[in-house]
Amino acid sequence: MNRMQKLGGLLAGMALTALAQAEPLNIEGIGLSRDVSCKGQDVNISGNANVIHLKGDCGAVEVSGSEHKVTLDTAKSLSVSGVEHEVVAERVNGLSVDTTDNQVRATVAGGEQPALVEVTGADQTLDLQFEGAVKLDVGGTNQQVRWRGEEPEVQMSGIDNRVERQ
Template sequence: MKPTLPVLLAILLAPTLAHAEDIAIAGIGQSRDFTCNGEDVAISGQGHTVALKGSCGAIAVHGSGHTVTFEEATSLAVSGAQNKANGGTTGNVTVETAENSISAKVHAGETPAEIDVSGADHMIELELTGPAKIEVGGAKNTLNWTAAAEVRAPSISTSGIENRIVKR
């Protein structure tokens, strides 16, 4: 018995339909609240205020002057200038360009979480809940970290000028 065209299309499209659409915020000065259900989030432009509830995929913040809060993400990448990202829990963290402020709890999966900081004048506050690899380059970046007594200290690599990494 041959499957009909509608049955074949339903079989082929099922994985595509099951995948959630990504969340994208662009432009200038948007103020938005979203509930994530595994979606990736892309924020670009200038001056957005975004509150993300639930469990997000990868969060990418590009541009300047954004304020982003989140409960959970698989990873956080911030580039541009004067962005603020405050969250609950995330996996890997990447911070680039200048004067960004990040505060989050970092968890590791099967491999250590990777924290990569470059650029200048960032202020980063992290709570580590498992193994982590920290790499800080650029100039005048501050990374403060804490961890429970049972969490092994992260491996740390630094380069650049006047960077400060402190265990609190």
């Protein structure tokens, strides 16, 4: 095999590896219980009443459906939509919570750009630790956001929403 063939094979292998890493990990079902190593991948969790622990560094994590219990170490972003989820994240760089009656506890860390936290829908309960610059946007109805750490830039709209320092 000449040098060009070896180089071509190496580049093709690298491209396949990059494509494999770009594929999100989809976890869908009812009543599943799993520990998953993220390895930098994006993760989508859907269905009902799954108990999932995401280990290591995750890309974008999306939780949808209903009644999931999710814990995760770190993620570039966390999006929670649906009904009655319980999510605990050690550290995320962005957070979105939508629909109704979700509970989220997380450390949100801003970097060079402020981290964005968006809360919409109704009856969400968030317990957040802020590190670095954070923009907090709360809308919808009857949201409860308790925070500690560095003071965020807060924008509020909607009905009966509360943002309180702990």
